[in-house]
Amino acid sequence: MDHLKCWIFSFILSSLIYSCKKADDPNMPTVSNTVTILYLEANNDLRQEARKAINDLEQGSSKSNNTTSLILAYVKDNDRYGYLLKISPDNNPLKISSDTLKAFDASDPSGAAQISNVLTYIRNSYQANYYNLILWSHGTAWAPAAQFSSQPKTRSFGEDRGNQIDILDLKDALPMHFNYIIFDACSMASVEVLFEFRNKANYIIASPTDVLSDGFPYQNILPHINSGSKEDVKKIASAYFNYYNVQTGLHRSATISVIDLSRLESLSKYISSLDQEDGRSLSTVGVQRMDFTHGFPVPLYDFGDFISKNYSYEHIASIEKLLEDALVYKNNxxxxxxxxxxxxxxxxxxxxxxxxPYYPYYANLEWSKRTKIYLPEEKP
Known part of the structure; x- marks a missing residue:
């Protein structure tokens, strides 16, 4: 399938081409409202899609009258530099017109340290009341990055010359709290991932399955992108779903969720409090699978379906209520x-x-430590 964002192979850009590049501007005014950051790890087979995402933001900005907020995009799509752009209005879909505010040395493959460096620079240079973050690249839920495993290469988050960013390192690299985090990457609405990020943002917007190569429709979501209110994050997710729901054939494929991260503690505490006998015969037989890409590194099951097939009615009802409280929006x-x-x-x-072989890593995730959900060994 050549339309999956997590595996898509695209045309390679011959070079970074931006219409206006300038050195750091020490007189750049402090932002008084919101800074939204699109962080694109695109030194991989998603270079063309990264360029389209920036162009879509520019076109969307041309229709906006917003003057109190700032949209920045950091893009790494080559072996030498990453560029921080200030998104500027422009209706030309073939040209990136946004100003380059700063070039970052990126001669080493991208990692958590680079994310921390870029975001810290933004926080210190463009102080705001609120920050939003969009993490854009490959994704494979909580699967450990390739360099952490002897298994075949996986894509935990990002991809740069064979190097991926481990989800635990990514969490630790975020230097400030965000209104929301959007994962414009495959399969990141995993409860294990979300629980790791529960103290990093108010909301996460992500897909439990793959994200097609078009990604989020930035022109459509831009009117809501600089907010962090519950209503606006719902509108972002709704715009994503509506964009794909009117497509035809296999392009009509989308799942999306908005999670109130503050509600996940209650969910984990309830599950961890259940009697051991509730978990002794856990099984995934007949549970809805959500990993549809061939060779996906870890199994992904629908959370609600797994609960309904493994716990008593009383516990199912309680867990479903806690899940309902945590989910601000969902659609498929x-x-x-x-x-x-x-x-x-x-x-x-x-x-x-x-x-x-992934169990030692899985057991080290905070969700796993709390709930101790694992399968019994199969009898020989």
Whole structure:
């Protein structure tokens, strides 16, 4: 399938071309309202899509009268430099007109330290009342990055010359709190991922499944992008769903959720309090799978379907209520890439047997430590 954002192979840009490049501007005014940051890890097969995302933001900005907020985009799509852009209005879809505010040395493959460096620079240079963050690249839920595993290469987040950013390192690299974080990357609405980021933002907007190569429709979501209110994050997610829901064929494939991260503690505490016998016969037989890409590194199951097939009625009702409280918005097309979605709760969950090679990493995730959800070993 050549339309998946997490595996798409695109045309390679011959070079970075921006119409206006200038050195750091010490007189850049302090922003008094909101700074929204689009962070694009695109030194991989998504270079062309990164360029389109910036152009879409420029076109959307040309229709906006916003004067109190700032949209910045950091893009790394080559082996030498990353560029911080100030998004400027422009209706030419073939030309990037945004000013380059700063060039960052990026001769080493991207990692968590680079993310921290860029975001710290933005925080110190463009002080605002609120910050929003869009993390744009490849994604594979909580799967450990390739350099942390002897398994075949995976894409935890990002991809730069074979190097990926581990999800735990990514969490620790974020130097400030955000109104919301959007994962414009595949399969990041995993409860394991979300729980790691619960203290980093108020909301996360993400897909429990793949994200098609078009990604988020930035022209459509721009009217709501500089806010962080519950209503606006719902509108962002709704605009994403509506964009794909009117497509035809396999392009009509979308799942999206908005999670109130402050509600996840209650969910984890309830599950961790259940009697051991509730978890002794955990099984994934018949549970809706949400990992549809061939060779996806870790299993992803629909959270609600897993709960409904493994716990007593009383516990199911309580967990569903806690899940409902945490989900601000969720929606899905009836099928995803030809796979019927019989169940969709808005989140995914992984459950591994202790013999799985990824289990030691999985057991170290905060969600796993709290809930201790794992599968019994199969009998020989």
């Amino acid at each position: 097309t009836p099928e995803f890439l030809g796979n019927t979605l019989h169940s969709f709760s808005g989140l995914t969950l992984s459950a591994l047997p202790k013999s799985d």
